Amino acid sequence: MPATTLPLLARRRIASLATLSVAAWLVGCASPAANLPPLPSEAPGPYRLGAGDQLRVSVFNDPRLTGEFRVTDTGNVALPLVGSIAVAGRTAQESERLVERAMRDKSLFNDPSVAIEVLEYRPVFVLGMVERGGQTPYRPGMTVLSAVAVMGGFNYRAVTDEVGITRIGENGRAVEYRGERLSLLQPGDVVTVYERRL
Incomplete structure (x- = not known):
């Protein structure tokens, strides 16, 4: 092998090794x-309730049913006289309608009005x-x-x-x-x- 070829081969090997080292370094830094x-x-859309949210449920004209309630790990909120209502995945407004419907079904009110506010998010x-x-x-x-x-x-x-x-x-x-x-x-x-x- 001619003497002039050795430095060229050595330079190519060094360049290849350097390229591999840089590639390995970049993978390691990723x-x-x-x-x-x-x-x-x-x-952005309306917030959907979930387990762990702390809610204030206000029932107009009946402070006995108004209070603070936490959404359980099963996604329900338990309200006095009303029972357990599945609210997870629903907006506060959708949940208000569910509570009002449950109150009508249980003959608690003819025309209930409910407001739900998130006091503390999960x-x-x-x-x-x-x-x-x-x-x-x-x-x-x-x-x-x-x-x-x-x-x-x-x-x-x-x-x-x-x-x-x-x-x-x-x-x-x-x-x-x-x-x-x-x-x-x-x-x-x-x-x-x-x-x-x-």
Whole structure:
């Protein structure tokens, strides 16, 4: 083999090894959320009640039936004299109509008027590379960044541009999505802040 060929072959091997090293480094630096499906963009709509929500149910002209009630893990709210009403997945307005119908069916009122207000939303959970993991009450308009801020912020090992967001779908199954700092959260979401790979 001519002497002039050796340096060219050596340079090609070094270049190939360098390319492989950079590719391996890039794979190692990729966020663990990279392979997750993106969080679906949903048009803002009316809030739907779920297990853990604290409600104030007001029955006009009868303070005995007015009070604060929590939606149970089965998605029901138990009201005095009325019984258990399935409200999970329904809006407050839809739930008001259900309660009014139940009152008419039980002959409690001829023309009942009910108002339902959410006093406390079910929480959002933040796990992983944050200063203090745990749960925080949901607030309308809450983003990943605002939820992490309540938990003391990202810690020094955190991937800060992508997170995992686990959400319960309408079919009742949990799905993990890829979210970003400004992704809007929903009550009950679980945010996972991943550790940066060095």
